[in-house]
Amino acid sequence: MKALKYLAAIGALGALLAGPALAEYPERPVTLVIPYGPGGATDIGVRALSGPLGKIMPQPLLVVNRTGAGGATGSVSVANADPDGYTMLAARVGSHTVNPAMKATLPYTLDDFVFVGVFEINPVVCAVSESSDIKSIEDLVNKAKENPGTVSFSSSGVGSMLQLAGAMVLNAFGLEDPLDNATHIPLKGGGEAATAVLAGTATFICTNSSALSSFVANGQLRPILVTTPERLDGFDAPTAAELGHPELEQLVGWTGIAGPKGLPEEVSAKWRDWLKQATADKTFVEQMTKRGSVIRLMDPEESQEFINNQYETFKKLVDELDMRIEG
Amino acid sequence: MSFLDSLSLGFGLVAHWQSLAALFCGIVVGVFAGAIPGISATMAVALTLPFTFALPPIYGILLLLGVYKGGIFGGSIPAILIKTPGTPASSATVLDGYPMAEQGKAGKALGMALYASCTADLISNLALILFAGWLASFALSFGPPEFFTLILFSLTIIAGVSGASLLKGLISACLGLLLATVGLDLVYGTERFVFGDPNLMGGLNFIAVLIGLFAIPEIISFIWNPDDSHDKVRSLGQHHVTFAEYKRSFKTIVRGSLIGVFLGSIPGIGAAPSAFLSYSEARRNSPRKANFGKGEIEGVAAAEAGNNGVAGATLIPLLALGVPGDVITAIIIGAFMIHGLQPGPMMFMTNADIIYALFIGLMVSSVLLLLVGSVAIRLFRFIADIPRSLLFPSVLVLCVFGVYAVNNSVFDVVVMFLMGWLGYFMLRVRMPAAPFLIAFILGPLLEDNFRQAMLMSGGNFEILFRGPITWFFWTVSVISIVALVRNELRERRSRFAEEPA
Numbered sequence: 036m037k038a039l040k041y042l043a044a045i046g047a048l049g050a051l052l053a054g055p056a057l058a059e060y061p062e063r064p065v066t067l068v069i070p071y072g073p074g075g076a077t078d079i080g081v082r083a084l085s086g087p088l089g090k091i092m093p094q095p096l097l098v099v100n101r102t103g104a105g106g107a108t109g110s111v112s113v114a115n116a117d118p119d120g121y122t123m124l125a126a127r128v129g130s131h132t133v134n135p136a137m138k139a140t141l142p143y144t145l146d147d148f149v150f151v152g153v154f155e156i157n158p159v160v161c162a163v164s165e166s167s168d169i170k171s172i173e174d175l176v177n178k179a180k181e182n183p184g185t186v187s188f189s190s191s192g193v194g195s196m197l198q199l200a201g202a203m204v205l206n207a208f209g210l211e212d213p214l215d216n217a218t219h220i221p222l223k224g225g226g227e228a229a230t231a232v233l234a235g236t237a238t239f240i241c242t243n244s245s246a247l248s249s250f251v252a253n254g255q256l257r258p259i260l261v262t263t264p265e266r267l268d269g270f271d272a273p274t275a276a277e278l279g280h281p282e283l284e285q286l287v288g289w290t291g292i293a294g295p296k297g298l299p300e301e302v303s304a305k306w307r308d309w310l311k312q313a314t315a316d317k318t319f320v321e322q323m324t325k326r327g328s329v330i331r332l333m334d335p336e337e338s339q340e341f342i343n344n345q346y347e348t349f350k351k352l353v354d355e356l357d358m359r360i361e362g
Numbered sequence: 363m364s365f366l367d368s369l370s371l372g373f374g375l376v377a378h379w380q381s382l383a384a385l386f387c388g389i390v391v392g393v394f395a396g397a398i399p400g401i402s403a404t405m406a407v408a409l410t411l412p413f414t415f416a417l418p419p420i421y422g423i424l425l426l427l428g429v430y431k432g433g434i435f436g437g438s439i440p441a442i443l444i445k446t447p448g449t450p451a452s453s454a455t456v457l458d459g460y461p462m463a464e465q466g467k468a469g470k471a472l473g474m475a476l477y478a479s480c481t482a483d484l485i486s487n488l489a490l491i492l493f494a495g496w497l498a499s500f501a502l503s504f505g506p507p508e509f510f511t512l513i514l515f516s517l518t519i520i521a522g523v524s525g526a527s528l529l530k531g532l533i534s535a536c537l538g539l540l541l542a543t544v545g546l547d548l549v550y551g552t553e554r555f556v557f558g559d560p561n562l563m564g565g566l567n568f569i570a571v572l573i574g575l576f577a578i579p580e581i582i583s584f585i586w587n588p589d590d591s592h593d594k595v596r597s598l599g600q601h602h603v604t605f606a607e608y609k610r611s612f613k614t615i616v617r618g619s620l621i622g623v624f625l626g627s628i629p630g631i632g633a634a635p636s637a638f639l640s641y642s643e644a645r646r647n648s649p650r651k652a653n654f655g656k657g658e659i660e661g662v663a664a665a666e667a668g669n670n671g672v673a674g675a676t677l678i679p680l681l682a683l684g685v686p687g688d689v690i691t692a693i694i695i696g697a698f699m700i701h702g703l704q705p706g707p708m709m710f711m712t713n714a715d716i717i718y719a720l721f722i723g724l725m726v727s728s729v730l731l732l733l734v735g736s737v738a739i740r741l742f743r744f745i746a747d748i749p750r751s752l753l754f755p756s757v758l759v760l761c762v763f764g765v766y767a768v769n770n771s772v773f774d775v776v777v778m779f780l781m782g783w784l785g786y787f788m789l790r791v792r793m794p795a796a797p798f799l800i801a802f803i804l805g806p807l808l809e810d811n812f813r814q815a816m817l818m819s820g821g822n823f824e825i826l827f828r829g830p831i832t833w834f835f836w837t838v839s840v841i842s843i844v845a846l847v848r849n850e851l852r853e854r855r856s857r858f859a860e861e862p863a
Contacts, residue, residue: 068770072689073404073405073408073409073689073693075689075692078408079411079693079696082408082411082412083412086412099770100769100770101769101770101771102564102769103545103561103563103564103565103769104545104546104560104563104564105546107560107563107564108560108561108563108564108769108771111560112560112771137551138551140553142560142563184820187817187818192548192551193546193547193548193549193550193551194551218817218818218820219817220814220817220818221548221549221814222810222814223548223630223810224689224692226629226685226686226692227629227630229685230502230629230630230679230683230685231505233502233683233685234502234503234504234505235505236505236506236814236818245699248699248704249684249695249699249704249705249706250684250706252704252706252708253684253704253706253707253708253709254707254708255683255684255706255707318415322415322700325699325700325701325702326696326699326700327699360550360551360552361552
């Protein structure tokens with residue numbers, strides 16, 4: 036009896052010590068790693084989110100950039116961190132679906148991460164130069180079919196969404212072997228990629244609508260396709276579904292928050308609440324919408340499913356077109 | 363709306379104390395951030411961006427531009443005083459600025475850096491206002507083949523900063539090219555010299571290499587041979603720039619500014635190559651050629667004019683085409699968009715008042731930079747008076763923090779120290795560090811543009827000779843190489859003549 040009492044006391048003491056520690060994540064500042072450089076689309080979006088997020092979180096949020104290798108350097112540092120919720124990652128379409136689908140030697144896989152929420156969606160638009168004689172996606176594909184090698188598309192680098200998007204769109208609209216019949220020109224960064232189309236270095240580009248909106252508004256680039264289910268404001272172009280290819284709706288950019296594999300359920304639940312409150316912030320939504328993003332929060336399960344679907348689609352395409360990077 | 367209407371509307375927008383305050387705050391923040399090694403002008407602008415959300419567009423954009431301009435000048439302060447360039451753009455300033463500080467002319471070097479910066483800034487702003495449309499269409503005709511030939515020509519700078527021995531300069535450049543290949547291949551995405559380490563996948567961090575190569579070797583030599591005897595010379599840093607010196611360097615400053623304007627208006631080059639090109643052109647044209655690299659005030663003027671000449675000109679593609687020339691202008695485009703403005707040709711019609719307000723603000727910024735800069739110099743100059751036994755440990759701490767802060771990575775700190783030992787070795791064998799750096803910056807650009815051009819043409823070399831721009835750069839490259847070889851031969855002959863065999 037005495038022993039039992041003793042045990043109970045220890046148990047109570049233990050609960051007293053351990054209880055708050057578990058219940059009250061976070062006890063210290065949380066680091067959020069952005070795997071891309073300052074000033075990029077991911078950086079600006081996440082820093083805008085960190086404004087309202089920082090006010091809601093009981094502990095400070097440290098936003099740090101860890102740049103390199105198309106998001107791989109920052110991502111792998113979070114994949115290898117302790118899954119205690121104190122090191123989180125701002126994951127992006129490039130680092131988490133395109134790169135894993137394309138790169139055989141990537142030092143992490145999608146399974147190394149647990150997503151707590153996708154909060155931003157970027158519609159994808161394909162555009163050509165206003166001075167070009169290409170008026171529609173049909174013209175583009177016909178040109179590539181008739182004169183193989185004359186059509187090229189620019190991207191922000193190997194393993195970027197832009198590269199995959201260009202190949203995917205050409206493939207969907209019936210160009211066989213898009214990698215042989217069209218040329219992919221990798222550049223350094225999204226700004227250079229858009230400029231390349233403007234300057235005539237490349238024929239077309241498929242990228243986030245936000246990167247193209249001012250060129251389209253200024254009459255320098257002509258949009259020929261949007262991948263959203265509905266038509267997009269400011270872009271006078273048909274949707275993929277209107278042209279009979281609803282499968283291209285998988286082609287969207289996104290930003291989400293992820294932690295390393297094994298992230299406790301409590302941490303995930305906390306983040307879900309924080310993100311819910313932060314993404315409801317009026318100024319945040321207004322800023323992001325003006326930049327051309329769609330703010331839509333998905334809960335952890337939905338995020339995971341959305342990302343896995345996109346990954347599978349991309350992987351199938353990569354296998355089909357033999358785009359895998361082995362070395 | 364006529365030009366005068368727009369101008370008066372613009373004046374109405376900008377003639378408030380708030381816009382002056384925004385510019386002033388921006389320049390102050392920029393100068394101090396630029397002066398801290400590891401906080402580049404880019405990072406300072408990115409960190410300021412959230413503060414502009416709540417401001418009216420014109421104040422917000424002026425704030426960002428202030429940070430940008432201040433940051434580029436601020437980088438020259440530690441470059442001159444402690445041989446640690448605060449931003450990559452000021453690495454050319456080290457070449458003559460630090461020797462000047464060693465000779466006790468820190469005040470003079472800083473003053474010249476400021477005057478050259480402000481003059482170049484003014485010229486750059488004028489170019490933006492007067493020739494934006496023309497320069498923008500010129501910039502747009504720069505595709506990968508044109509870039510390739512431009513960079514090929516720029517590589518001849520290596521000879522200009524090699525110092526006494528061209529051979530040692532070339533070896534140094536080869537080392538730089540070699541280390542620049544680490545990372546992912548541009549076209550195939552395959553790994554090069556990565557050895558399975560994710561840290562190496564992104565290549566070697568530029569800031570870590572820069573600080574490692576310049577600042578650390580000084581510290582290592584001091585540890586090797588600790589003595590404060592130089593201090594008597596160093597502490598005499600109270601000289602000012604005379605008007606005669608400014609006048610003598612004026613031609614160099616204008617030349618540097620124009621180089622900055624041209625390179626700045628072409629998207630994707632940045633301020634560092636411009637500073638080096640301006641420096642090497644100044645050296646080539648100067649009667650005091652031999653003094654370059656040993657504390658020549660004209661060298662400081664050239665480098666600073668070259669990098670600040672870029673600042674106004676990067677706005678040319680931004681405003682005239684809506685194209686961001688570098689990361690900083692990409693951030694500024696973001697600031698425009700948050701306020702519902704879309705930079706580009708249409709903006710001259712829809713929001714001409716804002717454009718003119720910006721122009722007026724920019725002109726004011728050159729004057730404000732002069733004021734803020736003079737105060738900053740007065741504050742920072744005392745660094746030159748600190749004994750080395752106190753200064754160098756603090757510099758070391760600053761370097762470690764600065765390099766860590768760029769990417770929050772301990773690996774970069776390790777890279778900095780390894781580069782430091784390489785730099786020390788190079789210092790001992792009298793191998794110049796500047797060619798290494800130029801090759802490290804330009805090598806990857808040369809390779810990328812060559813391969814992009816080859817992709818465009820399907821492997822046909824003829825594309826490298828398309829249009830007058832490529833022919834122009836091929837011609838000047840050949841001329842400078844011929845001139846180089848001839849000079850080298852002549853010097854060798856005169857040396858033989860002096861030494862009886």
